[in-house]
Amino acid sequence: MPIQVSALDPVSTNTTFALVASIGAFAGLIASPLSGALSDRTTHRSGRRHPWISGGLLVAVCGLLLMARATSISVLLIGEILAQIGVDMVLSCVTAILPDQVPSARRSLLSALNGMAPIVGGMLGLLLVTLFSQPGDTSQGYLLLAGASLVCTIPFLFLVRETPLAREHCPPFQWRTFLGGFVAPLRVRDFTWTVLSRCLVFLSFTILGAYLLFSLRARLGFSLAEAKAGVTLFQVLSTGCVLLFSIIGGLLAHLVQRLKPFVLGGQSSWQEV
Structure with missing residues (x-):
């Protein structure tokens, strides 16, 4: 689009x-x-x-x-x-x-x-269109x-x-x-904070993916074909990282019975990106 x-x-x-x-x-x-x-x-x-x-x-x-x-x-x-x-x-x-x-x-x-299906499906759809x-x-x-x-x-x-x-x-x-x-x-405080956090995380991720094509063409001078390939590569790598570290983070959080260190660690790494 x-x-x-x-x-x-x-x-x-x-x-x-x-x-x-x-x-x-x-x-x-x-x-x-x-x-x-x-x-x-x-x-x-x-x-x-x-x-x-x-x-x-x-x-x-x-x-x-x-x-x-x-x-x-x-x-x-x-x-x-x-x-x-x-x-x-x-x-x-x-x-x-x-x-x-x-x-x-x-x-x-x-x-x-x-829950993973829309993320993986979006990546596969992008690959299908690009190829x-x-x-x-x-x-x-x-x-x-x-x-x-x-x-x-x-x-x-x-x-x-x-x-x-x-x-x-x-x-x-x-x-x-x-x-x-x-x-x-x-009215459940934990639910509210969870929903708000997920909304903000997916908002930032979606904005980055949506405007990446424009950024590659306007700021880096990519051709249309190069920009499409760049967006596809970004989606493949980012989706792979999301799936991999979601599984690893979930297993580690379950092992140590603590969630906040992993939430803060993920937030810090995302800010660095």
């Missing part, structure tokens, strides 16, 4: 990119908990989550196809909103399947793998991502079976209860 925005709006590329990405992210932020709550009350014969995963996949693919053909910022923005809504619908409902079907003894491991699309043709990248989404999600829908929810067990949807669910957890 950064390449496409720079082509559609070369005068105010950074501002426009921030606007499009932020609005899309906000749409996904709303879609994720709402689709999860509605899926809890879905009585379709295929199960509670499958209809929403299928719908999210369709919305995401439509958004990607629209972005591939976008010739203006407004069309690109609509496509980004659809893509973000669809992807977050899929992610929220896939996450909800874990407590539905996975025994508690195995849930922590699979939850960790599920199999032309540097100046952004539409190829969107088409590849749409195809990869279909290839990865459709088998999941066929392989994972759900037990339908009986209508008499379907809880009513109430906006007051739904909105209150955002406030009640914040």
Whole structure:
């Protein structure tokens, strides 16, 4: 998307990119908990989550196809909103399947793998686009991502079976209860600090990755192909380091039964970077 925005709006590329990405992210932020709550009350014969995963996949693919053909910022923005809504619908409902079907003894491991999936998937998607699309043709990248989404999600829908929810067990949807669910957890101090810390860490990491292409081209004079390769290399190395040191840090923290030294150490190393 950064390449496409720079082509559609070369005068105010950074501002426009921030606007499009932020609005899309906000749409996904709303879609994720709402689709999860509605899926809890879905009585379709295929199960509670499958209809929403299928719908999210369709919305995401439509958004990607629209972005591939976008010739203006407004069309690109609509496509980004659809893509973000669809992807977050899929992610929220896939996450909800874990407590539905996975025994508690195995849930922590699979939850960790599920948490790593968006990071690893983002890296693999970037590799796919870099290796199999032309540097100046952004539409190829969107088409590849749409195809990869279909290839990865459709088998999941066929392989994972759900037990339908009986209508008499379907809880009513109430906006007051739904909105209150955002406030009640914040009364727990540890939860609030954990969420805030994760938000800030991922915010800094996302900003660095999002604007790296612009920085490589503007400050270091990289060509478009060189900048794409540089961003891909950064994502591969950073993702590998995140996964490796997350595992090592988690094992060491469990061994010594202390978390703060590792949190402070990670924060210090990130500031140095």
